[in-house]
Amino acid sequence: MSYLVFCEKKSYNIFMESILTLYKIGTGPSSSHTMGPRNAAKWMRKHYPDAKKFHVILYGSLALTGKGHLTDVVLRKILGKNTTFEWDIHSKIAHPNTLQIEAKCTDGNHIQRFISIGGGEILLEGEKKEKKDIYPFSNFQQIKDYCSAKSLDLSDFALFFEPNLLQKLEKVFKTMKKSIQNGLQKEGYLPGSIHAKRKAKLLYNVAIENEDSSLLRTRLVSSYAYAVSEENASGGIIVTAPTCGSSGVLPACLYYLERKYSLEEEKILRALIVAGIFGNIIRTNASISGAFAGCQAEIGTACSMASAAVTYLMGGTIEDMETAAEIAMEHHLGLTCDPIDGLVQIPCIERNATAALRALDAASLAPYLSSSRKISFDTIVKTMLDTGKDMKKEYKETASGGLAKHYSEDKEVL
Ligand code: SF4
Secondary structure (H helix, E strand, C coil): CHHHHHHHHHCCCCCECCHHHHCCEEECCCHHHHHHHHHHHHHHHHHCCCCCEEEEEEEHHHHHHCCCCCHHHHHHHHHCCCEEEEEECCCCCCCCCEEEEEEEECCEEEEEEEEEEECCEEEECCCCCCCCCCECCCCHHHHHHHHHHHCCCHHHHHHHHCCCHHHHHHHHHHHHHHHHHHHHHCCCECCCCCCCECCHHHHHHHHHHCCCCCCHHHHHHHHHHHHHHHHHHCCCEEECCCCCCCCCHHHHHHHHHHHHHCCCHHHHHHHHHHHHHHHHHHHHHCCCCHHHHCHHHCHHHHHHHHHHHHHHHCCCCHHHHHHHHHHHHHCCCCCCECCHHHCCCCCHHHHHHHHHHHHHHHHHHHHHHHHHCCCCHHHHHHHHHHHHHHCCHHHECCCCCCHHHHHHHHCCCC
């Protein structure tokens, strides 16, 4: 095929997976701490169906924030009531999200360690990620060169390699919208120790009661991001985009634009593809895991994805989409992950709203900045990875630094 000739000429590595793997439908509150461990438990149940008891050891970030992320609750749901837990925060481990499950069976005990690598995916310890490479590219420059040589837009580029994407993304967008609609209906408090109040409905009502306000966009978009994030925090069904903790950013932007401009569904689905291309590049070259690289890897990635999607919907060029995605990540660099009590609530929920607004702003700036920019998307992704590696572990989903550490001081005054 012609694309292979093109790739051979450039000696590309074959390297990127399906875009669909970024958009997983499931229950929150965390892709690495809830969805991943749930998959590990299912693996144990499948391989040891006669097990009468299980013993789980959670290490690293899973031990430090697993209670707030409901890791034990989801594991018990799959493994059963006869499950005991150990929270080991001291052992040295190669990956911050490691768990061990021991199945006690009639023929003896069977131990398996798992690594939750982010986005709900798990690996057996020692297992290499089996990549189902679909895209013969590994960075944005390569993709841009290819699109330019073939006169393709970004969504058509992805459809060439994944022809069924549009049909498969229909359910993804439907679920995103449903999570917004569900979240907007609910009031009261979120589960967990900090008694955080749900705010999506309040923000939405304020928005529609003051439709002439210059703050209408801010309030509406925020209400949508809050709605998804509150659904996530309370164990509702959401779509990772690219993770549970950052699941409100992209749907908030897409839903807002769909309603404001009465956009056709296919256009929105193509925007999801564009967002997925940028998320895929970040996952391939850096990380989308807060435990590995801080919140810049989750919310920063979600913001990049959303800003590229918005730029696409507004008719921007590939250069504009790259610029928007770059701006969105650049101004999240260094963002720490410090969830209070390990709950995906503070700072996570508000952060989804502010990132959605930043994505819209980045998209509106991009067309005027793209011809004179100095930083490429690939460079900002490398920078994010380096920044994540340099971050202290207290700021990488351990609930032991930042807001998680100082939160209690405000209990006296607020
Ligand atoms: S602070 Fe960011 S990375 Fe950490 S749990 Fe919250 S959303 Fe996820």
